[in-house]
Structures are given as C-alpha cells and as structure tokens.
Amino acid sequence: MLHVAEAARVSVATVSALINGTATVSPELSQRIEQAIRDIGYKRNAIARSLKMGTTRTIGLTVPHITNPFFTDVVSVIQQAFDRAGYAVMLCCTDEDLNTQDDQIRLLLDRMVDGLIVARVGDGAILKRIVDDAKVPVVLLDRVCEGVDTDTVVLDNQRAVFDAISYLIDLGHRRIGYISGSFDISPMHDRMTGYREALQAAGLPVENELVRFGNFHEVDGYNATMQLLSLHDRPSAIFSANNPMVIGTMKAIRDIGLSCPEDISVACFDDFPWSDVFQPQLTTVAQPVKAIGEQAANLLLDRLAGNRDAPPRKLALKGRLMIRNSCRPLGAPLGAIAQSVSA
Numbered sequence: 001m002l003h004v005a006e007a008a009r010v011s012v013a014t015v016s017a018l019i020n021g022t023a024t025v026s027p028e029l030s031q032r033i034e035q036a037i038r039d040i041g042y043k044r045n046a047i048a049r050s051l052k053m054g055t056t057r058t059i060g061l062t063v064p065h066i067t068n069p070f071f072t073d074v075v076s077v078i079q080q081a082f083d084r085a086g087y088a089v090m091l092c093c094t095d096e097d098l099n100t101q102d103d104q105i106r107l108l109l110d111r112m113v114d115g116l117i118v119a120r121v122g123d124g125a126i127l128k129r130i131v132d133d134a135k136v137p138v139v140l141l142d143r144v145c146e147g148v149d150t151d152t153v154v155l156d157n158q159r160a161v162f163d164a165i166s167y168l169i170d171l172g173h174r175r176i177g178y179i180s181g182s183f184d185i186s187p188m189h190d191r192m193t194g195y196r197e198a199l200q201a202a203g204l205p206v207e208n209e210l211v212r213f214g215n216f217h218e219v220d221g222y223n224a225t226m227q228l229l230s231l232h233d234r235p236s237a238i239f240s241a242n243n244p245m246v247i248g249t250m251k252a253i254r255d256i257g258l259s260c261p262e263d264i265s266v267a268c269f270d271d272f273p274w275s276d277v278f279q280p281q282l283t284t285v286a287q288p289v290k291a292i293g294e295q296a297a298n299l300l301l302d303r304l305a306g307n308r309d310a311p312p313r314k315l316a317l318k319g320r321l322m323i324r325n326s327c328r329p330l331g332a333p334l335g336a337i338a339q340s341v342s343a
Contacts, residue, residue, distance in 0.1 A: 001211045007036035028205065037077055042141075058088045059300065060108030060116045062101060063141075065216065066093045068244060068273040070287060071119065074141070077293025078117065085301055087114070096121050096182075096216065105130050115300045120145050122128025123184065137303035141296050144186045144314075151299040153292055154312045157187045160319030161194030161239070162201075164267055167283075167321060168237045169202045172330030177228040177235035181216045191241050191269060208237055214245050229256055229264070236330055237265035243272045246282065265327035281324035288317050 001019075005012045010029055017023035018033050025033070059082050063071040066302040079089050090113060101121050107128075108116060116134070119141045120127050128148045131138045168176050171258040178195050181188040196206050212227055215219025221240055225248060228235055238284055240246035246268035253260050260266050267274075271286035295315050 003040055004033060004036045007040060008032040014321070029105045055114055056112045057086060058090055058111070058113045060090050060105070060111070060113040062092045062094055062104055062108075062117075063119045064094050064096045064121050065244075067089070068216070070179070070243065070270045070289065071142075073289040074191055074293045074296075077290050078297050081294055081297035081301075085297075094121050097119070098126070102126050102130065109134060109136070115139070115259070115304055117141050117296050117300060119143055122178055137300055137308065139296050139303075141301045142187065142292070150312050151303070152312070153296045153299065154314070154316055155187070155287050156316045157190035157319075158194040160287075160290065160321075161191040161241075161269065162198045163194075163319075163321050164269075164283075164285050165195050165198035166201070167323070168239065168265065168327060169198065169204070171237075171265070171327055173228075173235075173237040173327075175203060175207070175210060175211045175233065175235040175237075177212070177225075177238040179212050179214055179221055179224040179228075179238065179249065181214060181220075181241050181245070183213075188241060195239070215245060218244050218248040218251075221245030222252045223248070225249040225252035226256070228298060229253070229258070235264070237267070237327065240266070240268040243268055243270040243275070243284070248279065261326050261328040267327055271322055274320070275324070278326070280326040282326045283324045284322045286320045286322050288319070291317055 001011055001015050005015045008015065008029070010033060014025060014029060015033055018025045018030055032320060058240060061075065062334065063075060065071055066075070075091060082089050090108060090111065094101040094104060095225070098121055105116065105118065105127070113136060115136050116138045118138060120143050127145055131148050131150055138150045140148065140150060142154060144152055144154055167177060176199070178192070180192055183189050206210050209231060210228065213222035214224050221244065224245070225238060228238060229252065238249055240249050246266065249266055250260065253264060253266070258264055267283040269285045271284040275282040275284050295317070
C-alpha cells in the first residue's frame with residue numbers, strides 16, 4: 001500500500017480509505033490512486049485485511065452429498081445469493097460421515113468464516129457443542145437437530161410423503177413398498193411418519209416387510225427393490241425416499257424383467273432434471289429448491305447484518321407432488337384420499 005501511496009502522491013491513510021471504503025475520497029485523488037494501483041499491479045492482502053477488519057466476507061457451507069441433485073441445486077442458489085451480497089462461499093461435502101462433518105466445521109471456523117450453513121449428519125451432540133461455542137451465526141439446512149438452538153430451513157417432509165402415498169392409495173394400491181434412508185437424519189424420520197400416517201388414514205395396515213432401508217445411494221435402492229420384488233406377495237407400488245435410490249429401483253425393475261408402470265408403479269422424493277425424461281416419466285415430490293436456498297441465505301445474512309439477538313426461526317416449506325406416468329391406477333379411487341393430494 002505504501003508503494004501505491006508514493007506513486008499517487010497521497011498518504012497511506014488516503015489509499016486505505018479508498019480501498020476499504022472507510023472514508024470519502026475526492027474524485028481527483030480516487031482517480032490517481034486507481035491509476036497507481038493499475039500501474040503497480042497492487043493486490044489487496046485479503047488475510048491481512050480480514051485480521052484488521054475482523055471479518056472475512058466468507059461463509060462456510062457443509063452438505064452431505066454434492067452429487068445429489070437436490071444439494072447441487074441448493075448450493076448453487078446459496079452461492080448466488082451470497083455472491084450478490086459480496087460474500088465468498090467455502091463448500092465442504094461430508095459424505096454422511098459424522099467425523100468428517102465435525103472436522104470440516106472446525107476447519108471452517110479456523111478459517112474465520114463469518115457464518116455457517118450446515119446440512120448436518122449423525123448425532124447432534126457434537127454439532128450442538130460446536131454451535132454453542134462458535135462466535136458466528138449458524139443456519140441449519142434441510143435437517144433439524146434437536147437441542148441446537150439456531151435458525152433452520154426445512155421441508156414439511158411428513159406432509160409431502162403423506163400426500164404422495166395418499167395419491168398411490170387413491171389409484172388403488174394397497175401394498176406399497178417404501179425405501180427409506182437412515183433414520184439418523186430428521187427428514188427420513190418425518191418421511192416415514194408420513195408414509196405410516198397415509199396408510200393408517202386409509203385404514204391400511206403398516207407392514208414391516210414392505211419397508212426397506214438404504215443409505216441414500218443408487219446401490220441401496222437397487223438392493224432394497226430386489227428384496228421387495230422377491231416377496232411372495234410383492235408390492236404393486238414402490239416409493240423411494242430420495243432420488244439416487246430411485247435410479248436403483250428402476251434398474252432393479254428392469255433387471256428382474258418387469259415393467260413400470262405395467263407391473264409396478266414407482267414414485268420418489270425429490271424432483272430432478274431428468275425425472276421427466278425417464279421412460280416412464282417419474283412421479284416425484286418436488287422440493288422448492290430455490291426458496292430453500294434463498295431462505296437459508298437470507299436468515300444468515302440477517303444475522304450478519306446485526307440481528308443476532310432475535311429468537312431462532314424455523315421455516316418449514318411445502319413440497320409439490322409432480323404427477324407423471326410412472327404410476328397406474330389399479331382400482332376405484334378413494335375420493336376422500338384424493339382430496340388430500342397437494343397441488
């Protein structure tokens with residue numbers, strides 16, 4: 001900065017005022033300083049400026065699966081929101097590993113991020129301790145964490161699955177297979193609750209043999225579907241609790257020599273770009289990805305703007321059932337159930 005000041009024939013304080021925006025500099029001096037910066041090729045030392053100003057204009061973001069289209073899209077929305085606000089985003093992928101998550105959050109805090117957005121994995125005890133000790137605001141994304149007192153943005157997963165299963169029941173399906181992810185995270189627990197409540201509302205039994213668990217990956221959906229289709233009284237429809245697993249479901253149906261929806265109907269949670277390109281086109285529960293990402297960013301930006309003492313806010317957004325042609329009717333519709341399908 002000293003060389004810039006000498007070249008522009010001004011004080012170091014004047015150069016600092018222009019670069020950091022801490023005081024008004026006349027147009028004439030501003031032009032001289034900017035020309036000197038170009039001539040010298042001066043670049044600000046971001047680390048030194050951060051230490052001086054007490055802020056890095058950087059946000060930490062952790063997600064469990066960057067290859068999952070839902071998280072890919074949410075990350076893109078969050079990135080754009082903070083870019084408009086003048087912040088950089090440091091992204092970490094935990095791959096659903098608790099130790100990795102905790103290490104990454106500590107790393108982000110060591111890098112002096114100004115705030116965190118976390119789609120948490122595993123037990124919340126360590127995350128609670130980290131959040132309680134952190135001196136920066138934290139927003140939880142997609143997944144709640146009991147005991148962590150902070151802003152949260154989620155989907156109403158229970159209602160979304162209730163509507164989807166009710167739709168299948170309305171089509172006449174009575175044996176509906178369900179492929180769930182791990183109960184370690186709140187959305188899977190809520191989605192399972194929605195599945196059970198839809199069956200109970202229609203007077204149908206909840207049969208444990210129709211429920212299979214995976215770990216969110218394609219291979220899990222494939223193996224779970226094979227198990228369901230090997231039952232003596234196999235289901236007439238299968239619902240997958242996330243989109244990577246439904247790809248495995250469709251492959252399993254093909255490999256076993258069956259056809260969707262002629263032999264078995266399929267629906268899943270999370271819409272994704274190629275869901276309407278599949279043959280058949282997949283019926284899905286679409287999450288409001290843009291709203292989820294923007295709300296998470298807005299909550300954190302509000303805290304960063306100084307609103308630190310307001311009570312924690314929890315936003316639960318609504319999903320939308322996208323009805324396509326991967327599910328076929330088996331019998332007379334149940335009008336009362338049909339009315340509960342989300343538009």
